[in-house]
Amino acid sequence: MSVPVGQMMSVLRHVAIQRLRGNDKYPLVLMLEPLFRCNLACAGCGKIQHPSEILRKHLSPSQCLKAVDECGAPIVAIPGGEPLLHPQIGEIIEGIVARKKYLYVCTNAIKLEEMLPHLKPSKYLAFSIHLDGLQKEHDASVCRDGVYEIAINAIRAAKKAGFRVTTNSTLFADAEPERCSQFFDEVMQLGVEGMMVSPGYSYEKAPEQDIFLSREKSHGLFRKIFKGGGSRWKFNQSPVFLEFLKGNWDLECRPWGTPSYSLFGWQKPCYLLDEGYAETFSDLMKTTDWGSYGRASGNPKCQQCMAHCGYEPAAVEATFGSWKGFLRTARLALFGPPATNQGETVLTAPERLRKVTLPVLPIIDSV
Numbered sequence: 001m002s003v004p005v006g007q008m009m010s011v012l013r014h015v016a017i018q019r020l021r022g023n024d025k026y027p028l029v030l031m032l033e034p035l036f037r038c039n040l041a042c043a044g045c046g047k048i049q050h051p052s053e054i055l056r057k058h059l060s061p062s063q064c065l066k067a068v069d070e071c072g073a074p075i076v077a078i079p080g081g082e083p084l085l086h087p088q089i090g091e092i093i094e095g096i097v098a099r100k101k102y103l104y105v106c107t108n109a110i111k112l113e114e115m116l117p118h119l120k121p122s123k124y125l126a127f128s129i130h131l132d133g134l135q136k137e138h139d140a141s142v143c144r145d146g147v148y149e150i151a152i153n154a155i156r157a158a159k160k161a162g163f164r165v166t167t168n169s170t171l172f173a174d175a176e177p178e179r180c181s182q183f184f185d186e187v188m189q190l191g192v193e194g195m196m197v198s199p200g201y202s203y204e205k206a207p208e209q210d211i212f213l214s215r216e217k218s219h220g221l222f223r224k225i226f227k228g229g230g231s232r233w234k235f236n237q238s239p240v241f242l243e244f245l246k247g248n249w250d251l252e253c254r255p256w257g258t259p260s261y262s263l264f265g266w267q268k269p270c271y272l273l274d275e276g277y278a279e280t281f282s283d284l285m286k287t288t289d290w291g292s293y294g295r296a297s298g299n300p301k302c303q304q305c306m307a308h309c310g311y312e313p314a315a316v317e318a319t320f321g322s323w324k325g326f327l328r329t330a331r332l333a334l335f336g337p338p339a340t341n342q343g344e345t346v347l348t349a350p351e352r353l354r355k356v357t358l359p360v361l362p363i364i365d366s367v
């Protein structure tokens with residue numbers, strides 16, 4: 001199973017409590033951004049364009065832990081900038097793990113090997129390594145040669161030291177289905193716990209704008225990638241979200257599922273858009289005009305978006321919102337995608353059961 005059972009139970013408990021309280025908007029994953037600076041400058045990054053006085057700053061451990069407590073989400077992700085550049089990242093990690101939150105530290109892995117001796121493995125802690133493809137594609141994506149090799153070595157070292165390791169990959173317009181399949185095979189051979197994949201969001205601030213995938217192109221790309229036998233790969237994502245990427249399951253964005261906290265406060269409405277800030281989590285939930293976001297709202301900034309942060313919470317809602325949704329998801333997890341998706345390798349039900357990932361997972365994006 002690519003998501004720990006404890007994590008699934010923790011999320012299920014959280015969802016059940018929220019539903020019992022009649023709360024239909026609740027957080028699942030806190031996206032905590034303690035800093036924006038990075039030791040890379042990727043072409044598709046929407047986080048490192050802040051002025052240098054902002055890039056020099058970071059949140060203190062107590063600010064980070066206050067945000068974790070305020071939000072109450074069972075999962076915390078620390079995405080980019082590069083978290084391992086934070087001078088007190090060890091203290092932040094320790095504090096979150098002590099609170100029994102499932103923590104995913106998203107890193108480009110450049111500093112990971114040197115950090116490992118200073119950190120303690122835990123079932124609550126996983127590294128989510130930024131890898132956007134095989135060597136050629138990844139080094140091009142991060143705009144620096146040699147980073148792929150550093151990341152692969154860091155994955156091996158982290159695994160050897162007893163840490164949980166996952167990967168997160170953002171695909172762009174130049175992604176080739178064949179190469180993506182080879183890449184997923186290679187990552188599986190490294191023995192990672194699971195992979196996460198998502199099309200890149202077309203940040204207005206990203207230095208290059210013609211690299212992003214439209215929805216239609218994303219559907220075509222993911223269908224082709226999975227046609228070659230996707231069931232041999234383990235994803236740290238819900239099967240519903242993967243079907244959504246292929247265009248086989250319609251979802252509507254649920255941005256409140258992944259609230260984002262940074263140097264500026266609680267970001268409205270999501271990790272990707274930057275339309276104002278609230279001082280407290282409670283204010284974020286109360287004062288954001290949620291109806292103005294998501295595809296159905298007609299907001300042009302949301303039309304092509306298929307990112308984890310809006311749509312993994314939607315996958316949870318699709319599964320637990322009704323018995324019909326739950327049964328549909330269970331069928332998908334046990335028996336695979338419907339027959340319309342020709343060409344996928346068919347697994348037996350027991351084989352699928354061993355790979356089942358209910359939609360109760362991390363939603364992580366490094367850019």
Ligand code: SF4
Pocket residue numbers: 038039040041042044045046047048080081082108130142366367
């Ligand atoms: S995408 Fe991630 S690794 Fe690349 S520059 Fe942005 S924060 Fe750094």
Ligand code: SF4
Pocket residue numbers: 253254255269270271272273293294295301302303305306307309310311
């Ligand atoms: S559709 Fe994408 S950009 Fe729009 S609110 Fe949802 S996650 Fe944010």
